[in-house]
Amino acid sequence: MVVKMQIDAVIFDMDGTLFDTEKVSQDCFLEVAKEMGYSHMEEISLDCIGLSRGDIISLLQNTLGKSFPAEDYLQMTSRRMKEKMEKDGPPIMDGAVNLLNFLKEKGMKMGVASSSRSATIKSHLERTNLTPYFSICIGGDMVEHSKPKPDIYWKACKGLRAEPENSLAIEDSPNGVRSAFEAGLKTIMVPNMVKPTKEVEDMLYKKYSCLEEVQKFFENIL
Numbered sequence: 001m002v003v004k005m006q007i008d009a010v011i012f013d014m015d016g017t018l019f020d021t022e023k024v025s026q027d028c029f030l031e032v033a034k035e036m037g038y039s040h041m042e043e044i045s046l047d048c049i050g051l052s053r054g055d056i057i058s059l060l061q062n063t064l065g066k067s068f069p070a071e072d073y074l075q076m077t078s079r080r081m082k083e084k085m086e087k088d089g090p091p092i093m094d095g096a097v098n099l100l101n102f103l104k105e106k107g108m109k110m111g112v113a114s115s116s117r118s119a120t121i122k123s124h125l126e127r128t129n130l131t132p133y134f135s136i137c138i139g140g141d142m143v144e145h146s147k148p149k150p151d152i153y154w155k156a157c158k159g160l161r162a163e164p165e166n167s168l169a170i171e172d173s174p175n176g177v178r179s180a181f182e183a184g185l186k187t188i189m190v191p192n193m194v195k196p197t198k199e200v201e202d203m204l205y206k207k208y209s210c211l212e213e214v215q216k217f218f219e220n221i222l
Contacts, residue, residue: 004221004222005221006166007108007166007167007168007221007222008109008160008161008162008163008166008167009108009109009110009111009156009157009160009162009166009167009168010103010108010109010110010111010167010168010169010170011110011111011112011113011153011156011157011160011167011168011169011170011180011185012110012111012112012113012134012169012170013050013112013113013114013169013170013171013172013173013176014112014114014116014121014124015049015114015115015116015172016049016172016173016192016193017093017170017171017172017176017190017192018092018093018096018112018124018130019090019091019092019093019096019124019128020091020092020093020192021085021090021091021124022049022172022173022192022193023193024081024084024085024091025077025081026045026046026049026193028077028080028081028084029041029045029048029077030042030045031080032073032076032077032080033045033073036069036073036076038064044059044060044063044064046193046194047059048060049173049175049193049194050115050147050148050173050174050175050176050179051115051146051147051148051175052115052140052141052146052147053074053117053140053141054146055115055146056070056074057070057071057074060073085123085124089127089128090124090127090128092128092130093211094210094211094212095210095211095212095214095215096130096211097130098211098212098215099211099212099214099215099218100130100133102215102218102219103133103218104133106218106222108222109135109160109161109162110133110134110135111134111135111136111137111138111156111159111160112125112134112136112137112138112156113138113152113153113155113156113169113179113180114137114138114139114140114152115139115140115146115147115152115175115176116139116140117139117140117141118137118138118139118141118142119139120139121137121139122137125137135159135160136156136159136160138152138155138156138159140152142155143155146179147175147176147178147179148174148175148176148178148179148182149179149182150179150180150182150183150184151183152179152183153169153179153180153183153185154183157183157185164183164184164185165184165185165186167185167186168185168186168187168188168205169183169185169186169187169188170188170190170211170214171187171188171189171190172189172190172191172192172193172194173192173193173194174194174196174197174200177189177196177200177203177204178200178203181203186205187203187204187205188204188205188206188207188208188214188217189204189206189207189208190207190208190209190210190211190213190214191207191209
């Protein structure tokens with residue numbers, strides 16, 4: 001028997017969840033690092049997924065030393081990423097549009113909670129015509145502490161007038177899962193670049209391999 005749930009809102013992460021941008025971002029990250037003379041940055045690049053710019057700077061300097069020019073490095077990486085996005089546009093994840101259409105037809109309130117800057121979120125959504133689906137978009141620059149802290153999801157729920165315990169988060173990264181879980185949301189993970197550890201799996205409400213499976217989940221409960 002299918003049990004219906006009370007869901008006030010569905011809140012999406014952006015990079016790696018709505019858009020397949022994490023691979024592009026990692027490629028830029030590693031390209032610039034190599035040009036600056038830093039190799040073997042693959043593990044560090046994965047640890048940065050889901051973090052805000054400030055937290056990435058802290059991670060880089062804690063790992064590579066205070067002398068590492070983290071600010072310059074991230075500016076170069078951002079420019080490289082921007083050039084690629086302007087040329088090709090942000091690639092929408094398979095199944096994302098169908099899932100958004102289904103939730104919209106059901107009258108579900110939806111928001112975006114991303115560690116990316118709010119201007120980047122706005123640009124990506126506008127370029128892909130996804131803006132009308134979302135009532136609110138919260139970026140990492142709009143909270144004091146971004147993911148994996150819970151602030152970004154608290155702010156999104158407040159803006160949507162939704163109780164966290166009655167809201168669902170769709171995430172792809174461990175840092176995002178930690179953020180949503182600590183905020184009190186039920187969290188669905190669709191792993192992308194980073195696979196969940198046992199610790200992260202214990203925080204999940206559900207785990208699926210693609211957004212098409214997430215839509216089937218919602219079709220059964222709404």
